[in-house]
Amino acid sequence: MENVDAIVIGAGFGGLGAALTLAERGARVVLMEALTYPGGCASTFTKHGHRFEAGATLFGGFDEGQLFARWITRHGLDVRLDRLDPVISFRAPGLAIDVPPDRAALVDRFCALPDAPAPAIRAFFAEQARVADALWPAFDDPGLLPPFAPGALTAHTLRLPALAGLVRHLGRPLSVMLARHGLLGFRPLVAWLDAMCQITVQVGVREAESPLALAAIDFCFRGTRHVHGGIGRLAEAMTGAVQTLGGSVRFACRAKGLARDGDAWVVDGRDGGVRAPIVVANLLPQAISGLLGASVPRLDALAARVADGWSAAMLYLVVDPDAPALPGPHHLELVQDLERPFLDGNHLFCSVGGRDEAASEGAVTTGRTVTVSTHFPVSRIRGASSEEQAAAVATVQDHMLTGLRALAPDLAAGVRETFPASPRTFARFTRRPEGLVGGIPRRAGLHHYRDLWPSAVLPGLWMVGDSVFPGQSTLATAIGGIKVAEAALAAR
Numbered sequence: 090m091e092n093v094d095a096i097v098i099g100a101g102f103g104g105l106g107a108a109l110t111l112a113e114r115g116a117r118v119v120l121m122e123a124l125t126y127p128g129g130c131a132s133t134f135t136k137h138g139h140r141f142e143a144g145a146t147l148f149g150g151f152d153e154g155q156l157f158a159r160w161i162t163r164h165g166l167d168v169r170l171d172r173l174d175p176v177i178s179f180r181a182p183g184l185a186i187d188v189p190p191d192r193a194a195l196v197d198r199f200c201a202l203p204d205a206p207a208p209a210i211r212a213f214f215a216e217q218a219r220v221a222d223a224l225w226p227a228f229d230d231p232g233l234l235p236p237f238a239p240g241a242l243t244a245h246t247l248r249l250p251a252l253a254g255l256v257r258h259l260g261r262p263l264s265v266m267l268a269r270h271g272l273l274g275f276r277p278l279v280a281w282l283d284a285m286c287q288i289t290v291q292v293g294v295r296e297a298e299s300p301l302a303l304a305a306i307d308f309c310f311r312g313t314r315h316v317h318g319g320i321g322r323l324a325e326a327m328t329g330a331v332q333t334l335g336g337s338v339r340f341a342c343r344a345k346g347l348a349r350d351g352d353a354w355v356v357d358g359r360d361g362g363v364r365a366p367i368v369v370a371n372l373l374p375q376a377i378s379g380l381l382g383a384s385v386p387r388l389d390a391l392a393a394r395v396a397d398g399w400s401a402a403m404l405y406l407v408v409d410p411d412a413p414a415l416p417g418p419h420h421l422e423l424v425q426d427l428e429r430p431f432l433d434g435n436h437l438f439c440s441v442g443g444r445d446e447a448a449s450e451g452a453v454t455t456g457r458t459v460t461v462s463t464h465f466p467v468s469r470i471r472g473a474s475s476e477e478q479a480a481a482v483a484t485v486q487d488h489m490l491t492g493l494r495a496l497a498p499d500l501a502a503g504v505r506e507t508f509p510a511s512p513r514t515f516a517r518f519t520r521r522p523e524g525l526v527g528g529i530p531r532r533a534g535l536h537h538y539r540d541l542w543p544s545a546v547l548p549g550l551w552m553v554g555d556s557v558f559p560g561q562s563t564l565a566t567a568i569g570g571i572k573v574a575e576a577a578l579a580a581r
């Protein structure tokens with residue numbers, strides 16, 4: 090039996106953050122990944138010679154001093170980053186807002202809209218900035234998380250006045266703050282906020298936990314980049330860094346079982362068992378229970394909250410390289426009907442690769458790749474037959490195409506190939522039960538602040554990924570990976 094210091098199951102960004110941190114601290118680490126490439130929901134796959142972003146397409150944390158920038162410098166990671174301006178083009182019937190990479194310019198754009206209540210908009214964003222500025226340092230410096238750790242406490246003492254301002258927002262939906270500023274009736278702002286909240290905290294302003302939403306609104310302003318050639322390049326570079334530090338990265342190596350063996354764990358993988366005192370599982374809680382073959386109350390409780398969330402319906406497109414007017418990579422956020430829920434194809438996130446990223450060799454057609462996603466509630470197809478599920482997803486995908494034709498006609502007219510994907514596709518490729526890819530929706534409530542400190546599920550068994558703190562996104566899961574790795578090493 091092979092014995093190591095730590096095993097990480099899954100090379101999503103949570104697992105990558107954990108494996109890299111463990112290797113940096115000198116631990117002998119084995120990283121097992123079921124697929125033949127890393128990244129999970131934030132990976133890049135090849136089909137018909139084209140490289141598609143599987144899910145995630147737009148990434149924060151690349152400004153100097155931020156996490157990904159630090160890793161790139163420290164490990165000499167070979168990734169090219171493209172700056173974006175606009176970061177996102179938001180489109181709805183009668184509404185077009187190009188979101189620039191800085192807040193002040195966006196505020197000016199909202200204030201310039203017809204009938205805009207400019208003083209209220211400026212006051213809202215001033216308050217939003219105070220909350221975001223209080224919370225984001227913890228993302229830039231994971232040492233500030235969790236807030237009650239000894240080192241973090243000293244730093245937080247200096248920032249107490251800023252943090253005190255958060256109290257009025259805790260446990261409340263963002264709509265309360267919008268109402269206080271008299272802005273609930275200003276449709277362009279509420280529509281954009283609904284869209285931003287849906288892609289970050291996974292629910293709209295009437296449900297979103299205010300402090301988390303206010304921080305997430307800054308997503309476009311905090312070192313946000315396109316990774317040239319796809320986010321898979323960063324994931325691959327990170328696995329390379331793990332290997333350079335002596336770690337063993339095993340692709341096509343699915344963990345099939347997890348069992349206690351004395352004071353360690355044995356993970357049953359492709360070539361037999363690997364034994365280690367630390368196991369970090371980059372999996373949904375329901376998947377960990379499956380590997381253990383046993384129910385653990387904490388995992389069961391978490392699994393119920395994940396199950397209340399989302400999967401995604403996808404369209405992966407190959408388009409005429411000249412069809413989208415912009416030559417560089419860009420992102421469109423489209424809403425067909427502002428009065429209907431932002432899901433099921435009514436709300437689309439559409440990411441277009443750059444002209445210079447278009448496939449040239451080995452591709453059946455030449456063209457730029459486009460990843461289009463929409464939120465899809467898993468509860469709606471739970472228990473349905475496979476035919477019923479397929480029909481429900483196909484209806485949503487048709488609606489997605491209708492939205493593209495209406496709101497991005499140049500792009501829709503240039504489509505050469507279409508590959509649809511569903512919750513079942515995500516279940517197959519990410520091995521997430523039911524294709525649940527949305528993390529835990531951040532609905533208003535104090536429960537979000539209960540589990541800020543990483544703690545083992547069982548002795549030596551730790552969890553990373555978007556169902557645990559700090560939650561969804563490549564940056565958040567990577568930060569979670571660092572914190573869990575450090576806590577696991579400290580616990581030994």
Ligand SMILES: Cc1cc2nc3c(=O)[nH]c(=O)nc-3n(C[C@H](O)[C@H](O)[C@H](O)COP(=O)(O)OP(=O)(O)OC[C@H]3O[C@@H](n4cnc5c(N)ncnc54)[C@H](O)[C@@H]3O)c2cc1C
Pocket residue numbers: 098099100101102103104121122123124127128129130131143144145146147148149342343344345371372376401462518519520521526527528553554555556560561562563564566
């Ligand atoms: C459609 C969509 C769009 C998104 N857009 C963005 C965006 O633009 N920006 C952003 O920052 N975030 C975005 N996100 C969120 C982000 O992608 C996720 O929060 C994050 O990537 C999740 O990482 P993770 O580590 O939790 O898990 P995963 O990415 O799911 O990684 C888990 C890994 O474990 C592997 N695995 C599973 N079971 C086993 C097993 N038994 N043995 C071995 N390996 C196993 C899987 O193959 C996978 O590689 C998006 C997500 C989706 C679905």
